[in-house]
Amino acid sequence: MSKLRFRISISLDGFTAGANQSVKEPLGVGGEDLHQWVVGLDVWRKAHGKEGGARTESSAVVEEELANIGATIMGRNMFGGHPGPWAAKEPWDGWWGKNPPFHHPVFVLTQHAREKLVLEGGNSFTFVTNGIEAALEAARKAAGGRDVALAGGANIARQYLAAGLVDEMELHIAPILLGQGERLFDGAADYLKGLSLVRTVGAPNVTHLKFAKR
Numbered sequence: 001m002s003k004l005r006f007r008i009s010i011s012l013d014g015f016t017a018g019a020n021q022s023v024k025e026p027l028g029v030g031g032e033d034l035h036q037w038v039v040g041l042d043v044w045r046k047a048h049g050k051e052g053g054a055r056t057e058s059s060a061v062v063e064e065e066l067a068n069i070g071a072t073i074m075g076r077n078m079f080g081g082h083p084g085p086w087a088a089k090e091p092w093d094g095w096w097g098k099n100p101p102f103h104h105p106v107f108v109l110t111q112h113a114r115e116k117l118v119l120e121g122g123n124s125f126t127f128v129t130n131g132i133e134a135a136l137e138a139a140r141k142a143a144g145g146r147d148v149a150l151a152g153g154a155n156i157a158r159q160y161l162a163a164g165l166v167d168e169m170e171l172h173i174a175p176i177l178l179g180q181g182e183r184l185f186d187g188a189a190d191y192l193k194g195l196s197l198v199r200t201v202g203a204p205n206v207t208h209l210k211f212a213k214r
Contacts, residue, residue, distance in 0.1 A: 002140050003167035004073075006150040006157055007065050009034040009206075010171050011178045016154045018181040026080055026095060028181050034174045037206035038062065047101045057203035065170060070143025072102055073135050075156035076110040079125065085112045093117060094125065105142040107135045109156055132159050154184045164193035169211040 010016050011034060018028030027034065038044045042053035043062045076083075081092025091114065094100060099120040106125045109132065117125040128135040139148045150160055160166050185191055195211040202208075 002143055002145060003147045004136060004150055004160065004165055005147050005168040006166045007170040008152050008157065008184065009174055010184055011174055011176050013177050014183045014185060015178040015181040016152065016184050018178050030178050031181065033176050037174060057201055058206060061201055061208045068146050069104065069149045070146030071104055071139040072106045072149040072151050073139050074106060074108055074151040075153050076108060078151060078153045079108045086114050107139045109135050132163065136165060154182045157184060158191065161191040161193060162189045167213050169195055171209045173207045173209065175205065
């Protein structure tokens with residue numbers, strides 16, 4: 001069976017987004033700083049149709065994350081737009097324009113039904129309203145034997161972690177403090193669910209911690 005592989009950038013004080021998230025500031029106040037380590041990398045730029053970029057210890061980590069992924073799961077907040085029902089006319093189509101960087105099927109968990117969205121470059125977004133297990137089943141089917149990426153945000157990730165459905169987790173720890181925002185590990189649940197630390201990689205402006213089920 002394909003693996004569910006979760007990866008996310010997180011601050012030293014445990015936040016995956018800053019306070020006051022909005023369409024104007026989707027990652028909240030200071031949230032973009034969580035991703036400064038990746039946006040200049042060669043592998044990130046290539047995935048977004050750009051040339052050049054630096055190669056650091058992080059490049060191999062990101063290449064591994066992107067390898068053998070056949071589908072992605074994300075929450076409504078990561079897909080973006082406004083809360084509540086979708087707009088009847090010209091509904092939100094994501095942050096990434098007409099050709100997002102996924103190039104495979106994406107499954108968006110939401111409480112509000114919507115028709116499947118098909119964009120360029122092999123990108124499609126299916127909106128799932130019947131829970132995390134249904135989304136994972138559909139994603140695995142679409143992945144055709146390859147692995148499924150769990151992209152977040154924190155709320156959806158907590159649900160999959162608490163259910164013990166995550167096979168691998170990579171935390172990209174950025175050396176910043178946000179103070180407030182959206183925490184990944186809120187509550188007292190055992191989110192590791194058998195996940196053990198299997199690798200630590202130090203790189204410029206980030207430390208990568210990989211956990212996996214043994």
